[in-house]
Amino acid sequence: MRNTGSAAGDAVPQIYLDAPQQPIEGVAFAPRTLAGFDRIALAPGESKTVSIKLAPRAFQYWSVKDNRWDTPAGARTLHAGFSSRDLNTEATLQ
Numbered sequence: 001m002r003n004t005g006s007a008a009g010d011a012v013p014q015i016y017l018d019a020p021q022q023p024i025e026g027v028a029f030a031p032r033t034l035a036g037f038d039r040i041a042l043a044p045g046e047s048k049t050v051s052i053k054l055a056p057r058a059f060q061y062w063s064v065k066d067n068r069w070d071t072p073a074g075a076r077t078l079h080a081g082f083s084s085r086d087l088n089t090e091a092t093l094q
Contacts, residue, residue, distance in 0.1 A: 001050055003042035012039050013050050016087060017058060020072035027061055032079065036058075084089040 003009055014037040019029035035058040038050055056071075058077035063070040075094050 001040070001042070002047040003044055008043050010039055010041050012037055012082060013052065014053060014081060014083065015052050016081075016084060017054075018079070020074055020076065022072065022074050024061075024072055026065065027063075028041040029061070032084070033058075034084070035078070046094065080085050 001011055001013065003011075015035045016032045017035040019031050036052045036054045038052050040046060040048055040050060057069065059076065060069045060071050062068075075092050077090055077092045079087035080089040080091075
């Protein structure tokens with residue numbers, strides 16, 4: 001991430017997680033949820049590499065049937081950007 005402007009500023013990079021590709025009976029998922037974010041300050045011309053750690057719970061849902069947190073099987077797609085409407089990078093996790 002790089003501040004190309006002439007003034008200091010903050011940026012809030014965000015990671016979103018798509019719903020599981022395979023539906024789970026009795027469980028409703030939002031199409032995409034915020035899984036993690038960071039806030040960083042950048043001086044004019046400054047660059048920073050940002051690492052956003054996602055908690056394992058970000059990939060789980062509460063199973064009423066089993067009365068516990070559960071992780072859906074299958075691939076999940078992550079999106080990175082600066083808002084839910086500005087997601088310019090994606091990756092799929094198996």
